[in-house]
Each structure stands twice: as structure tokens, then as C-alpha cells.
Amino acid sequence: MLETRPVQVQHLKAACSNCSVLELCLPIGLTGQEVERLNTLIVQRFKVKKDAALYRTGDPLRSLYAVRIGSFKTSMVSVDGREQVTGFHIPGEMLGLDAISAEEHACNAIALEDSEVCPIHFAQLEKLAQNLPSLQHNLNRLLSREIVRDHSMLMLMGNMNSDERLAAFLLNLSQRFSIRGYSSRDFVLKMRREEIGSYLGLRLETICRGIAHLRNQGLVEIAGRDVKIQNMEGLKQLVAGCNRHQS
Amino acid sequence: MLETRPVQVQHLKAACSNCSVLELCLPIGLTGQEVERLNTLIVQRFKVKKDAALYRTGDPLRSLYAVRIGSFKTSMVSVDGREQVTGFHIPGEMLGLDAISAEEHACNAIALEDSEVCPIHFAQLEKLAQNLPSLQHNLNRLLSREIVRDHSMLMLMGNMNSDERLAAFLLNLSQRFSIRGYSSRDFVLKMRREEIGSYLGLRLETICRGIAHLRNQGLVEIAGRDVKIQNMEGLKQLVAGCNRHQS
DNA sequence: CGCACTGTTGATGTGCATCAAACAGCGTGG
DNA sequence: CCACGCTGTTTGATGCACATCAACAGTGCG
Numbered sequence: 001m002l003e004t005r006p007v008q009v010q011h012l013k014a015a016c017s018n019c020s021v022l023e024l025c026l027p028i029g030l031t032g033q034e035v036e037r038l039n040t041l042i043v044q045r046f047k048v049k050k051d052a053a054l055y056r057t058g059d060p061l062r063s064l065y066a067v068r069i070g071s072f073k074t075s076m077v078s079v080d081g082r083e084q085v086t087g088f089h090i091p092g093e094m095l096g097l098d099a100i101s102a103e104e105h106a107c108n109a110i111a112l113e114d115s116e117v118c119p120i121h122f123a124q125l126e127k128l129a130q131n132l133p134s135l136q137h138n139l140n141r142l143l144s145r146e147i148v149r150d151h152s153m154l155m156l157m158g159n160m161n162s163d164e165r166l167a168a169f170l171l172n173l174s175q176r177f178s179i180r181g182y183s184s185r186d187f188v189l190k191m192r193r194e195e196i197g198s199y200l201g202l203r204l205e206t207i208c209r210g211i212a213h214l215r216n217q218g219l220v221e222i223a224g225r226d227v228k229i230q231n232m233e234g235l236k237q238l239v240a241g242c243n244r245h246q247s
Numbered sequence: 248m249l250e251t252r253p254v255q256v257q258h259l260k261a262a263c264s265n266c267s268v269l270e271l272c273l274p275i276g277l278t279g280q281e282v283e284r285l286n287t288l289i290v291q292r293f294k295v296k297k298d299a300a301l302y303r304t305g306d307p308l309r310s311l312y313a314v315r316i317g318s319f320k321t322s323m324v325s326v327d328g329r330e331q332v333t334g335f336h337i338p339g340e341m342l343g344l345d346a347i348s349a350e351e352h353a354c355n356a357i358a359l360e361d362s363e364v365c366p367i368h369f370a371q372l373e374k375l376a377q378n379l380p381s382l383q384h385n386l387n388r389l390l391s392r393e394i395v396r397d398h399s400m401l402m403l404m405g406n407m408n409s410d411e412r413l414a415a416f417l418l419n420l421s422q423r424f425s426i427r428g429y430s431s432r433d434f435v436l437k438m439r440r441e442e443i444g445s446y447l448g449l450r451l452e453t454i455c456r457g458i459a460h461l462r463n464q465g466l467v468e469i470a471g472r473d474v475k476i477q478n479m480e481g482l483k484q485l486v487a488g489c490n491r492h493q494s
Numbered sequence: 495c496g497c498a499c500t501g502t503t504g505a506t507g508t509g510c511a512t513c514a515a516a517c518a519g520c521g522t523g524g
Numbered sequence: 525c526c527a528c529g530c531t532g533t534t535t536g537a538t539g540c541a542c543a544t545c546a547a548c549a550g551t552g553c554g
Contacts, residue, residue: 409509409510450510
């Protein structure tokens with residue numbers, strides 16, 4: 001399907017090698033034989049119903065999870081019940097990286113729709129990675145990429161106003177859908193306004209108003225959860241002042 | 248200086264095995280022999296003058312850096328010049344983890360005072376980690392811990408008011424100094440009010456006012472950059488509603 | 495169909511940003 | 525030695541962006 005696919009994997013049936021999100025998760029850059037070995041880690045994929053938890057804060061780390069189908073939010077909940085959404089995850093993205101630190105999950109992962117994941121047994125993954133340098137390297141990069149992403153979110157929370165945050169959010173989703181092979185201009189939000197708000201450090205009403213602002217500027221057309229981006233460049237300009245740069 | 252290639256740990260002069268921050272960085276849990284091998288990665292420690300950059304955004308990743316003496320801030324700068332401080336780093340803490348992702352640094356690291364670091368050549372570290380499972384495990388945990396820390400910051404930015412943020416900041420520093428063997432009630436801020444503000448998503452004036460509030464409540468005594476925590480429990484209660492918990 | 499959930503829009507309030515001014519510390523040079 | 529400028533801190537006055545409160549409309553599911 002893609003040129004990044006390693007050789008002779010077409011007969012593998014159950015895991016990474018015929019997984020549609022192959023190139024986005026751990027196996028990228030591995031040879032067919034190496035993928036085959038990674039394959040052995042994956043006991044069996046499973047489904048998670050909408051609104052069900054894939055894991056919860058404090059659950060012991062058994063596996064990392066690659067999202068195959070559907071989408072998830074990860075969130076922390078304070079003792080007084082306030083939720084902070086820390087991320088949204090679409091197919092091809094990894095869940096559970098924050099659990100490696102203390103060997104227990106540090107957030108909740110909730111399915112935003114009926115979804116399916118590839119569990120990757122972590123202890124076995126670490127063991128296998130000892131013998132597969134490129135697998136280890138990919139895991140390192142995956143962890144580091146999450147750190148970079150979080151730092152961008154801190155920049156957003158610290159320096160952007162509400163409209164800029166919303167624009168940045170939509171652009172980010174757009175890019176990730178694009179990488180996945182979906183339309184970058186036309187997609188569906190699987191999360192509620194309140195969850196977007198929590199993620200961006202805003203109230204749900206502010207999200208609604210931000211949507212209205214972007215619509216009035218002709219940048220997007222958003223009806224309910226259906227998004228059409230009408231002026232990608234305009235959106236980028238809106239966020240432009242806040243991107244990091246050299247020096 | 249490329250001095251010794253010693254065989255026994257007690258003879259080592261230049262690296263991990265006699266480093267005062269040994270237990271906090273990568274070598275934790277390694278055997279003496281393993282530390283010796285890690286040792287070979289460290290070409291030579293070096294000093295960074297106050298206000299000088301250890302690295303800058305876009306610099307190629309050569310090494311990770313363990314802070315030995317002094318302190319650093321890491322920050323991203325937007326094209327219109329606004330700075331977002333993404334972290335402060337004291338001795339025993341690692342710098343440069345966000346560079347693994349793209350093999351170039353994603354932020355600036357600036358010394359807050361005259362400081363000293365241990366560079367750890369990353370390519371060699373990865374290679375060595377192939378043969379030292381516990382070293383690889385420590386690196387994984389280090390990366391994951393940074394992710395957990397960033398998620399806590401997102402919670403802070405999304406859900407806490409200015410006084411709570413400041414209290415959380417002081418408590419966090421206090422705990423880290425405590426781990427390092429320094430006083431948890433009595434320490435010096437090496438950064439300016441403006442940098443604290445950037446880190447917490449607030450203006451410097453708001454930091455000053457927050458300090459006044461905490462002082463008026465008898466929680467702390469802060470004069471310039473000298474901090475004395477007078478009511479640790481009170482500070483914790485102030486932040487309490489915002490800590491993550493099970494479920 | 496009806497009820498619960500989600501989203502939209504308006505009116506009002508407030509926490510923090512912004513603007514402004516004074517002060518403290520500190521090194522420099524007359 | 526003090527005068528001076530520079531940087532960093534503190535405190536006050538004012539304004540604004542977003543939160544909060546409230547009413548209502550749209551959506552979907554039992």
C-alpha cells in the first residue's frame with residue numbers, strides 16, 4: 001500500500017504487517033522480518049465502545065496501545081471533578097506513553113466513538129527492542145515527539161488567544177488527518193465542544209464563539225461536528241505569530 | 248580533557264561514577280560495570296556562563312545534557328518574539344529530550360547562572376543502551392516522566408488560577424530541591440519574575456501580586472529571590488483541588 | 495413523541511493583562 | 525564617595541478577553 005512498507009509482509013494476517021496504520025506507529029523503518037517479530041507481541045486487537053475507558057489513571061501499565069479505528073481522548077481529573085483533556089488520538093497514534101514513567105497510567109483514555117486498538121505488551125516490547133535497534137529508536141522518537149507536542153500545547157496555552165487556539169487546533173487535526181490519508185479540508189470532530197474547550201484551556205461557550213468568528217471571516221464552515229476548511233492559509237496566518245522559530 | 252580510561256570505578260575522575268547527581272540521571276540502577284561503560288560516552292563536562300545558550304532551536308542533536316551545577320530554563324520563541332518558558336532544570340535533571348524526535352533541538356536552553364553540564368553523546372547512548380537493558384529502561388522512563396510532567400503543566404494552565412499556579416510552582420521546586428538534598432523550605436529562585444510568569448502562563452505583575460497574596464496568608468516569605476516556605480500544608484491545600492486522582 | 499444531551503447566542507461579571515509610576519539593587523564612572 | 529543608568533521588582537488604576545449565567549434551538553435515541 002505504501003512505499004514505506006518493508007518487503008514480503010503480505011502473508012502476515014493478524015497484526016502490524018497488515019495494519020492500515022503501519023507506517024505511523026512503531027514498525028516504521030523496520031524490515032519485514034523485524035515487523036514479524038514485533039508482530040508476536042500483539043496478542044489480539046480489541047474493540048472499545050464509545051465512552052468506555054481503554055485504561056484509567058492508576059491502572060498498571062501492561063500495554064501501549066496503537067489506535068487502529070476510531071478515536072480517543074486522554075484526560076486527567078482533579079479531585080474536585082474538573083477535567084483536563086490532555087490529548088486526542090486518531091488512528092495510527094499511540095496511547096499510554098505516560099505510563100512508562102511510573103509503570104501505571106497517569107491519565108484516563110476514553111473512546112470518543114466505537115474504536116479498535118492494537119495492544120503492545122510493554123515489557124515484551126522493551127525486551128524485543130534490545131535486539132532491534134531501529135525499534136528502540138522509533139520508541140525513543142515516539143516518546144520525544146509527544147514531549148515536543150506537549151511543549152507546543154504549553155505555548156498555545158501561554159501565549160494564544162481563544163481564536164488562535166481554535167485555529168491551531170483545527171490546523172493540527174487537519175494535518176494529522178492528512179497524514180492518515182484523509183481529507184485535510186473536510187473532517188468530523190468526534191469530541192464535544194466542552195472537550196475541545198478543556199483541551200484548549202477554554203469554556204465550551206468560548207469555543208462556539210470562536211467557531212462563529214472563524215466562520216464570519218470565511219476561514220471555515222463548521223456545522224455541528226462537520227468541519228470544512230475554506231481558507232487554510234488564512235487559518236495559518238491567524239496562528240502564525242505564535243509558531244516557534246530559530247533563535 | 249580526554250584524560251583517563253580507567254578500569255575501576257573508584258579511579259574515575261570525570262564522569263558518572265563520581266558525579267554528585269548520579270542517582271538522578273541515567274545511571275540509576277546500573278551496576279558499577281555498566282556505569283563504567285556509560286562513562287565512556289561522556290567526553291568531557293563543560294561550563295555554561297549565565298545567560299549563554301547550551302543549545303538553541305534547530306541545533307542538531309549531538310548530546311543530551313545532565314545538569315551538574317547551576318540551572319537552566321528551556322523556552323520556545325514565537326516569530327513575533329513572545330517567549331514561552333517550557334521548563335526549569337536544576338542539577339540532576341536532563342536537558343535535550345525533545346531533540347530526539349527530529350534529531351534537532353526544539354527549544355532553547357539558557358543558563359540562569361554559571362552552570363556545568365555532562366554531555367551524553369546520544370547516538371552512542373542509544374548504541375550502548377542496546378547492550379544495557381536497564382540503561383534503555385531508564386531512558387524510556389526519563390522520557391515518559393517528562394510527558395507526565397508536561398501533562399501536569401497543561402492541567403495547571405487549563406484549570407488553575409494565578410495563586411494556585413504560583414503555589415504549585417513553589418511546591419514543585421521545593422520537592423525537587425528536597426530530592427536533591429537541599430532544603431525544601433528555603434531556597435533561591437534563579438529566574439526572574441517574567442520567566443516564572445511565562446512558565447505559568449501569566450504576566451510578571453501577576454506573579455508579584457500572587458507572591459503578595461501568599462505572603463499575606465502567611466504561607467511563604469519571599470524577599471526578592473529568597474524563598475522561605477512557612478506553611479507547606481497550606482500551600483498544598485491551595486493546590487489540592489487540582490491534583491489528578493483515580494477515576 | 496418526548497426527554498436528555500449538545501450546541502448556539504446574548505447579557506453580565508471578573509480575573510488577569512495592560513499601562514503607569516515608583517522603588518530597590520548593583521555596577522560603572524566621574 | 526556619590527551620581528547615574530540599567531535591570532528587576534512592586535504596587536496602583538484601568539480595560540478587556542473570557543468566564544459565568546441564562547435562555548433557547550437543534551439532535552438523537554429510547
